[in-house]
Structures are given as structure tokens and as C-alpha cells.
Amino acid sequence: MQSTVNLWPLIGVAVIIAGFVLRFNPMLIVAAAAIATGLAAGFPPGKILAAIGTGFMKTRNIPLIILLPLAVIGLSERHGLRERAQIWIGKIKAATAGRLLIVYLLMRELTAAVGLTGLGGHPQMVRPLIAPMAEGATENRFGKLPDAVRYKLRAWAASTDNVGLFFGEDIFVAFGAIVLMVTLLREAGVSVEPIHVALWGIPTAICAFLIHGTRLWLLDRKLERELGGIRHAAVGKPAGSAALPSTGVSAKAPTAGREGDEA
Numbered sequence: 702m703q704s705t706v707n708l709w710p711l712i713g714v715a716v717i718i719a720g721f722v723l724r725f726n727p728m729l730i731v732a733a734a735a736i737a738t739g740l741a742a743g744f745p746p747g748k749i750l751a752a753i754g755t756g757f758m759k760t761r762n763i764p765l766i767i768l769l770p771l772a773v774i775g776l777s778e779r780h781g782l783r784e785r786a787q788i789w790i791g792k793i794k795a796a797t798a799g800r801l802l803i804v805y806l807l808m809r810e811l812t813a814a815v816g817l818t819g820l821g822g823h824p825q826m827v828r829p830l831i832a833p834m835a836e837g838a839t840e841n842r843f844g845k846l847p848d849a850v851r852y853k854l855r856a857w858a859a860s861t862d863n864v865g866l867f868f869g870e871d872i873f874v875a876f877g878a879i880v881l882m883v884t885l886l887r888e889a890g891v892s893v894e895p896i897h898v899a900l901w902g903i904p905t906a907i908c909a910f911l912i913h914g915t916r917l918w919l920l921d922r923k924l925e926r927e928l929g930g931i932r933h934a935a936v937g938k939p940a941g942s943a944a945l946p947s948t949g950v951s952a953k954a955p956t957a958g959r960e961g962d963e964a
Contacts, residue, residue, distance in 0.1 A: 712741050720734070736749055791838070799924075803914050810906055827859050839928070871899070871906065873899065879895050879898050
């Protein structure tokens with residue numbers, strides 16, 4: 702006789718979705734989801750609180766590892782890190798946003814492939830360095846950028862980091878996903894070595910680099926079309942070419958009046 706499966710603990714997933722849709726505090730959302738899941742599973746409140754407390758005690762040092770670098774990065778930004786990055790990239794005449802991001806994509810994949818995933822990332826690399834450098838390279842070519850273009854460049858910088866990390870870390874033999882796949886395959890009776898799984902991640906990483914690199918190359922072309930036309934139009938427009946407003950009074954009227962007075 703098969704026992705029925707209790708699906709009520711999945712209510713925690715609904716709590717998380719609803720919390721993020723309503724834009725509640727993430728810590729409150731996670732805590733509420735944990736409590737809702739425990740109650741739905743039939744755990745007493747004391748056991749739920751004990752499990753939450755045990756998890757907190759085991760991971761209490763993790764916030765320090767995350768927050769300390771963020772504090773250093775925040776102080777660096779306050780003292781002009783973003784501005785210096787823009788000035789430095791502006792001195793390289795051949796630099797463009799697409800070329801810069803292609804180089805970063807390559808470096809991100811290579812470092813992630815050897816397990817150095819912490820060398821990049823949105824808070825410690827993209828926001829303070831890569832995005833300002835992409836904006837600076839574009840400003841060096843086209844002048845002051847509209848806000849829409851700035852946001853687009855920041856999004857491209859973030860996506861480049863994501864692609865490089867996601868496909869680069871699949872080559873690292875000690876990556877958690879590779880270990881998980883090897884374990885599942887062995888449980889299914891398929892004997893495979895982690896190094897073989899990692900090696901098969903290389904073609905995927907190469908394809909990801911070529912595809913996203915092509916998109917970044919096309920980004921330069923798109924920026925040239927969008928901003929180049931605006932710049933040429935602004936440069937080619939003569940000063941004072943704006944039409945004077947019509948007053949509705951004929952220019953010959955005063956002359957006719959003077960002739961009448963002389964008569």
C-alpha cells in the first residue's frame with residue numbers, strides 16, 4: 702500500500718514568491734517561508750525555532766565574509782574608484798564598451814575555470830569597475846550619454862559577468878554541480894570520473910564565449926548607429942540656425958509709414 706505524499710510543505714515556495722512579488726524584506730520572507738514549511742510538515746514550533754537557530758549558528762561567519770569586502774568596496778567608491786576607472790579607460794583610444802566586455806568575459810571564464818570565482822561578481826567587480834569603464838569608453842567616443850544608454854551598458858556588464866561565471870565554473874573539476882552529476886550517475890550505475898565531466902564543459906564554454914562575444918561586438922555597432930547619428934547631427938548643426946519666431950508684422954510697414962509722413 703502506497704503512502705500519500707504530503708505536499709503542504711511546498712507552501713513555503715508560495716510564501717517566497719508572494720513575498721518577493723509584494724517586495725517585502727528578504728530576511729522576513731525567508732523566515733516566514735521556513736516557519737510556514739515547518740508548520741505544514743507538522744513540526745512543533747519549538748523544533749522549528751531550534752532548527753532556525755542551529756542553522757544561524759552554523760553560518761554566522763558567512764555574513765562577515767560577504768560584508769567585509771562590500772565595506773572596502775564602498776569606501777573605495779566613495780573615494781573615487783568609479784571616476785578613476787572612467788578616466789583610465791578614457792585614455793585608451795581604441796577601447797569600446799564591446800571590446801572591454803569581451804576581454805572581461807574571457808578573463809571571467811578563465812578564472813572561473815580554475816576555481817577563482819571570487820575574482821569577479823556584481824558588487825565587487827561589475828558595479829565599481831566594469832560598468833564605469835564601459836560607460837567611460839562610450840563617453841570617450843560619443844560624449845555625454847543618455848540615462849537609457851547608461852542603464853543598458855550596466856545591464857550588459859552584469860550579463861557578461863553572469864555568462865562568464867556560469868559557463869566557466871562548469872570546467873572546474875571540484876565545482877559542486879559536477880560532483881552532484883557524478884554522484885547521481887554513479888547511483889544510476891554509470892561510472893564516470895569528475896575530470897571527464899569537467900572536460901565536456903569546455904566546448905559549452907567556448908560556444909558561450911563565441912555567442913556572447915558576438916553579441917558584444919554587435920553592441921558596438923548598435924551604439925555607433927544610435928549615438929553616432931546624434932553626435933553628427935549635433936556637430937553639423939550651425940550655431941544660431943534656429944528659426945526666429947514670427948511676429949506677424951510685415952517688415953515693410955514702418956517704411957510705408959515714414960513715406961506717408963513725408964508726403
